[in-house]
Amino acid sequence: MSLSNNTPDMNFASDNVMGASAPVLDALLAANGGGMPAYGADPITREVEAAFCEIFERDTAVFLVTTGTAANALAVAAMTTPWGLCACHAEAHIIDDECGAPEFFSHGAKLLGIPGTGGKLTPAGLEAALAALPNHEKQMPAQGLSISQATEAGTIYTGDEIAALSQVARARKLALHMDGARFANALVALDVSPAEMTWRRGVDILSFGGTKNGCLAAEAILVFDPALADSLRYRRKRSGHTVSKGRLLSAQFRGYLAGDHWLANARHANRMADTLSAGLAAIAGVRLAWPTQVNEVFPVLPAHVDAALKASGVAYYPWSSGSLPEGLTIGRDESLVRMVTSFATTPEAVEAVLSTAREASLAIAPRSVAA
Protein backbone atom coordinates (compact mmCIF):
# COMPACT_ATOMS: atom_id res chain seq x y z
CA MET A 1 0.00 0.00 0.00
CA SER A 2 1.22 3.50 -0.77
CA LEU A 3 2.14 5.72 2.13
CA SER A 4 -0.27 8.28 0.78
CA ASN A 5 -2.16 8.76 -2.46
CA ASN A 6 0.76 10.71 -3.92
CA THR A 7 3.63 8.64 -2.59
CA PRO A 8 4.62 5.63 -4.67
CA ASP A 9 5.28 2.51 -2.64
CA MET A 10 9.03 2.21 -2.23
CA ASN A 11 9.17 -1.34 -0.94
CA PHE A 12 11.54 -3.36 -3.14
CA ALA A 13 12.38 -5.92 -0.45
CA SER A 14 10.63 -8.74 -2.31
CA ASP A 15 7.72 -9.45 -4.59
CA ASN A 16 5.73 -10.82 -1.66
CA VAL A 17 5.59 -7.45 0.07
CA MET A 18 2.63 -6.54 -2.14
CA GLY A 19 -0.90 -7.82 -1.59
CA ALA A 20 -2.93 -9.83 -4.08
CA SER A 21 -3.96 -8.63 -7.52
CA ALA A 22 -7.54 -7.55 -8.27
CA PRO A 23 -8.49 -10.51 -10.54
CA VAL A 24 -7.32 -12.94 -7.84
CA LEU A 25 -9.39 -11.16 -5.18
CA ASP A 26 -12.40 -11.02 -7.53
CA ALA A 27 -12.09 -14.76 -8.15
CA LEU A 28 -11.98 -15.40 -4.41
CA LEU A 29 -15.14 -13.40 -3.82
CA ALA A 30 -16.89 -15.13 -6.71
CA ALA A 31 -16.03 -18.52 -5.20
CA ASN A 32 -17.07 -17.58 -1.70
CA GLY A 33 -20.84 -18.07 -1.74
CA GLY A 34 -22.69 -21.30 -1.02
CA GLY A 35 -21.53 -24.74 0.02
CA MET A 36 -19.05 -26.91 -1.84
CA PRO A 37 -17.24 -30.14 -0.95
CA ALA A 38 -14.16 -29.55 1.22
CA TYR A 39 -10.52 -30.69 0.93
CA GLY A 40 -10.21 -30.01 -2.78
CA ALA A 41 -13.13 -32.17 -3.89
CA ASP A 42 -14.89 -29.11 -5.32
CA PRO A 43 -15.55 -28.15 -8.94
CA ILE A 44 -13.22 -25.13 -8.86
CA THR A 45 -10.29 -27.34 -7.93
CA ARG A 46 -11.21 -29.73 -10.78
CA GLU A 47 -11.33 -26.75 -13.15
CA VAL A 48 -7.90 -25.49 -12.03
CA GLU A 49 -6.40 -28.98 -12.38
CA ALA A 50 -7.72 -29.11 -15.95
CA ALA A 51 -6.34 -25.62 -16.62
CA PHE A 52 -2.85 -26.73 -15.51
CA CYS A 53 -3.06 -29.77 -17.81
CA GLU A 54 -3.97 -27.50 -20.70
CA ILE A 55 -1.25 -24.94 -19.93
CA PHE A 56 1.39 -27.67 -19.66
CA GLU A 57 0.02 -29.63 -22.64
CA ARG A 58 -0.14 -32.97 -20.82
CA ASP A 59 -1.60 -34.94 -17.95
CA THR A 60 -0.27 -33.36 -14.80
CA ALA A 61 -0.95 -34.26 -11.19
CA VAL A 62 -1.75 -31.07 -9.26
CA PHE A 63 -1.34 -30.52 -5.51
CA LEU A 64 -2.18 -27.06 -4.24
CA VAL A 65 -0.49 -25.75 -1.10
CA THR A 66 -0.20 -22.38 0.57
CA THR A 67 3.56 -21.73 0.66
CA GLY A 68 6.54 -22.18 -1.59
CA THR A 69 8.41 -23.85 1.24
CA ALA A 70 5.68 -26.51 1.50
CA ALA A 71 5.71 -27.02 -2.28
CA ASN A 72 9.49 -27.43 -2.36
CA ALA A 73 9.74 -29.56 0.75
CA LEU A 74 6.98 -31.93 -0.34
CA ALA A 75 8.47 -32.18 -3.83
CA VAL A 76 11.90 -33.03 -2.43
CA ALA A 77 10.28 -35.57 -0.10
CA ALA A 78 8.53 -37.21 -3.04
CA MET A 79 11.87 -37.64 -4.87
CA THR A 80 14.08 -38.85 -2.05
CA THR A 81 14.13 -41.56 0.58
CA PRO A 82 15.11 -40.63 4.18
CA TRP A 83 18.63 -41.84 3.36
CA GLY A 84 18.90 -39.99 0.05
CA LEU A 85 20.59 -36.78 -1.11
CA CYS A 86 19.01 -34.02 -3.16
CA ALA A 87 21.57 -31.87 -4.98
CA CYS A 88 20.92 -28.15 -5.39
CA HIS A 89 22.79 -24.87 -5.74
CA ALA A 90 24.74 -23.94 -2.60
CA GLU A 91 22.57 -20.84 -2.18
CA ALA A 92 19.24 -22.35 -3.17
CA HIS A 93 16.15 -21.33 -1.24
CA ILE A 94 15.61 -24.96 -0.20
CA ILE A 95 19.01 -25.13 1.51
CA ASP A 96 19.30 -21.57 2.85
CA ASP A 97 15.80 -20.31 3.58
CA GLU A 98 13.45 -23.13 4.51
CA CYS A 99 14.57 -24.00 8.03
CA GLY A 100 15.30 -27.59 7.06
CA ALA A 101 11.75 -28.25 5.79
CA PRO A 102 12.89 -30.46 2.86
CA GLU A 103 14.91 -32.61 5.26
CA PHE A 104 12.05 -32.62 7.78
CA PHE A 105 9.31 -33.56 5.32
CA SER A 106 11.48 -36.26 3.76
CA HIS A 107 12.15 -37.69 7.22
CA GLY A 108 15.90 -37.32 6.95
CA ALA A 109 17.09 -36.78 3.36
CA LYS A 110 19.95 -34.27 3.05
CA LEU A 111 20.56 -31.43 0.65
CA LEU A 112 23.89 -31.32 -1.16
CA GLY A 113 24.81 -27.71 -1.97
CA ILE A 114 26.93 -27.26 -5.09
CA PRO A 115 28.53 -23.90 -5.96
CA GLY A 116 27.97 -22.13 -9.27
CA THR A 117 28.25 -18.56 -10.58
CA GLY A 118 25.10 -16.46 -10.70
CA GLY A 119 23.02 -18.93 -8.72
CA LYS A 120 23.28 -21.52 -11.49
CA LEU A 121 24.57 -25.07 -11.59
CA THR A 122 26.56 -26.28 -14.57
CA PRO A 123 26.47 -29.85 -15.91
CA ALA A 124 30.22 -30.17 -15.27
CA GLY A 125 29.92 -28.85 -11.69
CA LEU A 126 27.00 -31.16 -11.00
CA GLU A 127 28.73 -34.18 -12.50
CA ALA A 128 31.92 -33.49 -10.53
CA ALA A 129 30.02 -33.19 -7.25
CA LEU A 130 28.06 -36.38 -7.86
CA ALA A 131 31.12 -38.31 -9.04
CA ALA A 132 32.97 -37.31 -5.86
CA LEU A 133 30.41 -39.04 -3.62
CA PRO A 134 31.79 -42.31 -2.28
CA ASN A 135 29.84 -45.33 -3.45
CA HIS A 136 29.44 -46.97 -0.07
CA GLU A 137 26.62 -47.70 2.31
CA LYS A 138 28.07 -45.08 4.66
CA GLN A 139 27.29 -42.42 2.03
CA MET A 140 23.76 -41.24 1.35
CA PRO A 141 23.08 -41.80 -2.37
CA ALA A 142 22.02 -38.88 -4.58
CA GLN A 143 18.40 -39.34 -5.66
CA GLY A 144 17.21 -35.88 -6.64
CA LEU A 145 18.31 -32.60 -8.18
CA SER A 146 16.54 -29.31 -7.52
CA ILE A 147 17.12 -26.20 -9.64
CA SER A 148 15.54 -22.76 -9.18
CA GLN A 149 13.95 -21.02 -12.15
CA ALA A 150 14.46 -18.07 -11.75
CA THR A 151 17.51 -18.54 -9.51
CA GLU A 152 18.27 -16.79 -6.24
CA ALA A 153 20.56 -14.46 -8.24
CA GLY A 154 17.74 -13.48 -10.57
CA THR A 155 19.23 -15.41 -13.47
CA ILE A 156 17.49 -18.00 -15.61
CA TYR A 157 18.41 -21.33 -17.16
CA THR A 158 17.78 -21.63 -20.89
CA GLY A 159 15.86 -24.68 -22.11
CA ASP A 160 19.12 -26.23 -23.32
CA GLU A 161 20.77 -25.65 -19.95
CA ILE A 162 17.87 -27.35 -18.17
CA ALA A 163 18.09 -30.26 -20.60
CA ALA A 164 21.86 -30.58 -20.06
CA LEU A 165 21.43 -30.71 -16.26
CA SER A 166 18.61 -33.17 -16.68
CA GLN A 167 20.87 -35.41 -18.76
CA VAL A 168 23.47 -35.54 -15.97
CA ALA A 169 20.72 -36.21 -13.43
CA ARG A 170 19.04 -38.90 -15.53
CA ALA A 171 22.30 -40.73 -16.17
CA ARG A 172 22.54 -41.17 -12.41
CA LYS A 173 18.80 -41.87 -11.92
CA LEU A 174 18.13 -38.58 -10.12
CA ALA A 175 14.66 -37.05 -10.37
CA LEU A 176 14.61 -33.36 -11.35
CA HIS A 177 12.68 -30.73 -9.39
CA MET A 178 12.27 -27.10 -10.40
CA ASP A 179 11.65 -24.46 -7.74
CA GLY A 180 9.44 -22.10 -9.72
CA ALA A 181 8.61 -19.54 -7.05
CA ARG A 182 9.21 -17.06 -9.90
CA PHE A 183 8.20 -19.43 -12.68
CA ALA A 184 6.10 -16.84 -14.55
CA ASN A 185 8.89 -14.25 -14.51
CA ALA A 186 11.35 -16.76 -15.96
CA LEU A 187 8.85 -18.03 -18.51
CA VAL A 188 8.04 -14.64 -20.03
CA ALA A 189 11.74 -13.71 -19.99
CA LEU A 190 12.61 -16.84 -21.99
CA ASP A 191 9.48 -16.49 -24.13
CA VAL A 192 8.88 -20.23 -24.33
CA SER A 193 5.91 -22.42 -23.43
CA PRO A 194 5.53 -23.88 -19.92
CA ALA A 195 6.09 -27.36 -21.41
CA GLU A 196 9.33 -26.20 -23.07
CA MET A 197 10.69 -24.91 -19.78
CA THR A 198 9.80 -28.04 -17.83
CA TRP A 199 8.92 -31.62 -18.76
CA ARG A 200 10.10 -31.42 -22.36
CA ARG A 201 13.53 -30.57 -20.88
CA GLY A 202 13.40 -33.33 -18.29
CA VAL A 203 11.76 -31.68 -15.28
CA ASP A 204 9.79 -34.27 -13.28
CA ILE A 205 8.19 -32.11 -10.63
CA LEU A 206 7.62 -28.36 -10.37
CA SER A 207 6.83 -25.92 -7.59
CA PHE A 208 4.67 -23.48 -9.54
CA GLY A 209 4.61 -20.17 -7.71
CA GLY A 210 1.55 -17.97 -7.50
CA THR A 211 1.99 -15.89 -4.34
CA LYS A 212 4.84 -13.65 -5.49
CA ASN A 213 3.07 -12.79 -8.72
CA GLY A 214 -0.44 -11.90 -7.60
CA CYS A 215 -1.99 -14.67 -5.48
CA LEU A 216 -2.75 -14.33 -1.77
CA ALA A 217 -1.15 -17.60 -0.72
CA ALA A 218 -1.26 -20.22 -3.45
CA GLU A 219 1.42 -22.48 -4.89
CA ALA A 220 1.00 -25.65 -6.90
CA ILE A 221 3.09 -28.80 -6.95
CA LEU A 222 2.82 -30.02 -10.54
CA VAL A 223 3.98 -33.59 -11.08
CA PHE A 224 4.90 -34.78 -14.55
CA ASP A 225 6.30 -38.16 -13.52
CA PRO A 226 3.27 -40.19 -12.37
CA ALA A 227 5.46 -42.33 -10.11
CA LEU A 228 6.26 -39.26 -8.00
CA ALA A 229 2.61 -38.31 -7.63
CA ASP A 230 1.47 -41.42 -5.77
CA SER A 231 2.69 -40.43 -2.34
CA LEU A 232 1.94 -36.74 -2.53
CA ARG A 233 -1.69 -36.67 -1.46
CA TYR A 234 -0.73 -38.48 1.73
CA ARG A 235 2.40 -36.41 2.25
CA ARG A 236 0.45 -33.17 1.77
CA LYS A 237 -2.21 -34.16 4.30
CA ARG A 238 0.38 -35.46 6.74
CA SER A 239 2.24 -32.15 6.53
CA GLY A 240 -0.93 -30.20 7.30
CA HIS A 241 -1.12 -28.65 3.85
CA THR A 242 -4.39 -30.10 2.60
CA VAL A 243 -6.54 -27.00 2.94
CA SER A 244 -10.06 -27.77 4.10
CA LYS A 245 -11.72 -24.88 2.25
CA GLY A 246 -9.77 -25.96 -0.80
CA ARG A 247 -11.93 -24.02 -3.24
CA LEU A 248 -10.57 -20.75 -1.83
CA LEU A 249 -7.07 -21.94 -2.66
CA SER A 250 -8.01 -23.03 -6.18
CA ALA A 251 -10.10 -19.89 -6.74
CA GLN A 252 -6.89 -17.88 -6.46
CA PHE A 253 -5.44 -19.89 -9.33
CA ARG A 254 -8.67 -19.54 -11.28
CA GLY A 255 -8.26 -15.75 -11.15
CA TYR A 256 -4.51 -15.97 -11.65
CA LEU A 257 -4.55 -18.16 -14.74
CA ALA A 258 -7.64 -16.76 -16.46
CA GLY A 259 -6.94 -14.57 -19.48
CA ASP A 260 -3.18 -15.03 -18.97
CA HIS A 261 -3.31 -12.64 -16.02
CA TRP A 262 -0.26 -14.42 -14.54
CA LEU A 263 1.80 -13.75 -17.65
CA ALA A 264 0.74 -10.09 -17.80
CA ASN A 265 1.73 -9.65 -14.14
CA ALA A 266 5.13 -11.20 -14.74
CA ARG A 267 5.76 -9.11 -17.86
CA HIS A 268 4.99 -5.96 -15.91
CA ALA A 269 7.28 -6.94 -13.03
CA ASN A 270 10.11 -7.80 -15.45
CA ARG A 271 9.67 -4.52 -17.32
CA MET A 272 9.89 -2.55 -14.07
CA ALA A 273 13.07 -4.44 -13.20
CA ASP A 274 14.57 -3.70 -16.62
CA THR A 275 13.95 0.02 -16.18
CA LEU A 276 15.32 -0.02 -12.65
CA SER A 277 18.35 -2.03 -13.70
CA ALA A 278 19.23 0.12 -16.73
CA GLY A 279 18.77 3.31 -14.71
CA LEU A 280 20.94 2.12 -11.82
CA ALA A 281 23.68 0.78 -14.08
CA ALA A 282 23.95 4.22 -15.72
CA ILE A 283 24.75 5.91 -12.39
CA ALA A 284 28.40 6.59 -11.62
CA GLY A 285 29.80 4.05 -9.18
CA VAL A 286 26.88 1.60 -9.45
CA ARG A 287 27.44 -1.86 -10.98
CA LEU A 288 25.24 -4.89 -11.42
CA ALA A 289 26.38 -8.12 -9.81
CA TRP A 290 24.46 -10.26 -12.29
CA PRO A 291 22.52 -9.41 -15.44
CA THR A 292 18.87 -8.55 -14.82
CA GLN A 293 16.87 -11.32 -16.43
CA VAL A 294 13.64 -11.35 -14.43
CA ASN A 295 12.17 -9.10 -11.74
CA GLU A 296 15.19 -8.96 -9.43
CA VAL A 297 17.96 -6.40 -9.64
CA PHE A 298 21.27 -6.83 -7.80
CA PRO A 299 23.16 -3.54 -7.79
CA VAL A 300 26.44 -2.99 -6.03
CA LEU A 301 25.84 0.39 -4.41
CA PRO A 302 28.44 2.89 -3.18
CA ALA A 303 27.83 3.70 0.49
CA HIS A 304 26.52 7.23 -0.19
CA VAL A 305 23.92 5.97 -2.69
CA ASP A 306 22.90 3.17 -0.34
CA ALA A 307 22.52 5.64 2.53
CA ALA A 308 20.49 8.11 0.45
CA LEU A 309 18.10 5.39 -0.75
CA LYS A 310 17.58 4.11 2.76
CA ALA A 311 17.08 7.64 4.09
CA SER A 312 14.38 8.23 1.50
CA GLY A 313 12.51 5.11 2.61
CA VAL A 314 13.40 2.66 -0.15
CA ALA A 315 13.29 -0.89 1.27
CA TYR A 316 15.57 -3.68 0.00
CA TYR A 317 17.81 -6.40 1.39
CA PRO A 318 21.57 -6.85 1.48
CA TRP A 319 22.44 -9.94 -0.57
CA SER A 320 24.96 -12.75 -0.45
CA SER A 321 28.02 -12.43 -2.64
CA GLY A 322 28.55 -16.20 -2.70
CA SER A 323 28.08 -16.68 -6.42
CA LEU A 324 29.57 -13.52 -7.92
CA PRO A 325 31.24 -13.79 -11.32
CA GLU A 326 35.00 -14.27 -11.14
CA GLY A 327 36.83 -10.99 -10.70
CA LEU A 328 33.86 -9.09 -9.30
CA THR A 329 34.50 -8.06 -5.72
CA ILE A 330 32.55 -5.85 -3.36
CA GLY A 331 34.61 -2.97 -1.96
CA ARG A 332 34.58 -1.97 1.69
CA ASP A 333 32.51 1.13 0.87
CA GLU A 334 30.01 -0.76 -1.23
CA SER A 335 27.14 -3.13 -0.63
CA LEU A 336 25.52 -5.74 -2.79
CA VAL A 337 21.75 -5.52 -2.44
CA ARG A 338 18.65 -7.05 -3.98
CA MET A 339 15.72 -4.99 -5.26
CA VAL A 340 12.64 -6.87 -6.40
CA THR A 341 9.82 -5.52 -8.54
CA SER A 342 6.34 -7.01 -8.74
CA PHE A 343 3.03 -6.87 -10.58
CA ALA A 344 2.18 -3.89 -8.36
CA THR A 345 5.39 -1.87 -8.79
CA THR A 346 4.70 1.47 -10.43
CA PRO A 347 6.92 3.35 -12.91
CA GLU A 348 6.73 6.28 -10.46
CA ALA A 349 8.30 4.17 -7.71
CA VAL A 350 11.09 3.07 -10.03
CA GLU A 351 11.71 6.65 -11.10
CA ALA A 352 11.77 7.80 -7.48
CA VAL A 353 14.50 5.25 -6.68
CA LEU A 354 16.50 6.29 -9.71
CA SER A 355 16.27 10.02 -9.08
CA THR A 356 17.30 9.56 -5.42
CA ALA A 357 20.25 7.43 -6.49
CA ARG A 358 21.25 9.89 -9.23
CA GLU A 359 21.08 12.86 -6.87
CA ALA A 360 23.19 11.06 -4.28
CA SER A 361 25.74 10.14 -6.89
CA LEU A 362 25.94 13.70 -8.28
CA ALA A 363 26.20 15.19 -4.80
CA ILE A 364 29.34 13.20 -4.10
CA ALA A 365 30.93 13.47 -7.55
CA PRO A 366 32.36 17.06 -7.34
CA ARG A 367 34.02 16.27 -4.02
CA SER A 368 35.71 13.16 -5.43
CA VAL A 369 36.95 15.17 -8.41
CA ALA A 370 38.32 17.93 -6.14
CA ALA A 371 40.09 15.34 -4.02
Ligand SMILES: Cc1ncc(COP(=O)(O)O)c(C=O)c1O
Ligand atom coordinates in the same frame (compact mmCIF):
# COMPACT_ATOMS: atom_id res chain seq x y z
C1 LIG B 1 13.50 -19.13 -4.84
C2 LIG B 1 12.38 -19.24 -3.85
N1 LIG B 1 11.80 -20.43 -3.65
C3 LIG B 1 10.76 -20.57 -2.81
C4 LIG B 1 10.24 -19.49 -2.13
C5 LIG B 1 8.98 -19.70 -1.34
O1 LIG B 1 8.98 -19.40 -0.05
P1 LIG B 1 7.71 -19.18 0.89
O2 LIG B 1 7.64 -20.40 1.73
O3 LIG B 1 8.06 -17.96 1.62
O4 LIG B 1 6.45 -19.04 0.07
C6 LIG B 1 10.86 -18.24 -2.25
C7 LIG B 1 10.39 -17.08 -1.46
O5 LIG B 1 11.11 -16.23 -1.06
C8 LIG B 1 11.95 -18.10 -3.15
O6 LIG B 1 12.55 -16.92 -3.34
